[in-house]
Amino acid sequence: MALIAIAADKGSPGVTTTAVALAAVWPRRTLLAETDPAGGDLVYRSAAAHGGPLNPNTGMLSIAATARRGLVPDQLWDHVQPLSGGLEVLVGLGSAEQAAGLAGLWPTLGRAFAQLADSEHAPADVIADCGRISGDTPAVEMFAQAALVLLVARTAPESIARVRDRAAALTTKLHGGPRGAAAPGTPLVGVVLIADPGDSAKIVRQVDDMLTAARTGARVVGTIAEDPAGADQLAGRRRGRLDKSLLIRSARKVTADLYQQFGAAWSVPDGGPDGVPNGGPSGVPNGARPAGAGR
Structure with missing residues (x-):
């Protein structure tokens, strides 16, 4: 198993919402x-x-x-x-x-x-x-112990520029210098974009190209849907089927992709201490109603 650190460079791109959503479907x-x-x-x-x-x-x-x-x-x-x-x-x-x-x-x-x-x-x-x-x-002093450091960013040009520079700075701090795409360091520095689902594929390609050109050693590992209604459900401010929200569906995709790529290194069997997979009443692992949604 692993430590996954989630952070942002500036502003409020949705770090807490992203962290809660990923934890809810982990x-x-x-x-x-x-x-x-x-x-x-x-x-x-x-x-x-x-x-x-x-x-x-x-x-x-x-x-x-x-x-x-x-x-x-x-x-x-x-x-x-x-x-x-x-x-x-x-x-x-x-x-x-x-x-x-x-x-x-x-x-x-x-x-x-x-x-x-x-x-x-x-x-x-x-x-x-x-x-x-x-x-x-x-908190950066914990990053050397992490398996993944995920930087959350929105897709405005200034946000992308800042996440590029922050990724490069973290790579230098954690790995001693810039790295190409073929030489990722450990912990991996990844980027999670908060994006409109309809535009995400194009934006991911553009940001990945920029991260590679800048030799940041980072890459985009996934996108979380820009979904204010889902975020309100996650925070307990709105009723509804959270497990059907774009937010949770996109968080599931990010976690599935991470496990496909890195799960072999996290070799403890799935589930809780008795080996039973975690699940909740809404059909999403860990309950997916962490903030009291639906009360």
Whole structure:
């Protein structure tokens, strides 16, 4: 299993929505970790499994004290809360000021996330919502432990230019310099585009060509549909069949493509600790109603 870090360069392209959507349809047990140093959003937009609000003090904030004494991967589960649809979440910090409590601990967190695959009791992939990143963002210190670093971008020219430059900077930081398309590094730096489904194929080709020409070492790994209605359903602000939404259908396609390409390297059998595939009442793995949609 693996750590998949999801981030953006600037603005609000939809990192949290993308992370939640991918976690909701991920084919094995998944822990969604809100690791944005600027603070998390799910405590404000999501309901807990018991129907009430999530506890903002249980998650990244509570794990800070534990991690200073050393962190065994299984300890992560002591700080996790289930959402109303069953998705297990490590709730983010309440504010950027609280990130000071995690100073120096980001590599420790990255190792624990990556090693959760080796748990004898509850192995899981970790999808980390890292928010916006820059050269000095501390969450980047986890990236060396990741199997994939996915940069989310919209398709406006300025967004594409920024994701190209950020991908190149990450390749230099993680791998020591630029790389051609034939020499991808580990972790792989990929780009997920938020796009109109009708235009996505053409845009993917154009962005891939640009990433290759700039020797970023990155490539487009998929597109997530621009679907405001689906995003509202995912956040619990709108009723409807979330599993039929363009958002969830596109997230399924991204996860299927990732597993086709990299699944052999993530060799722990599918399913939860008993080997039973994860599933939920809506027919989407992990429930696909993580934020209380349909309540």
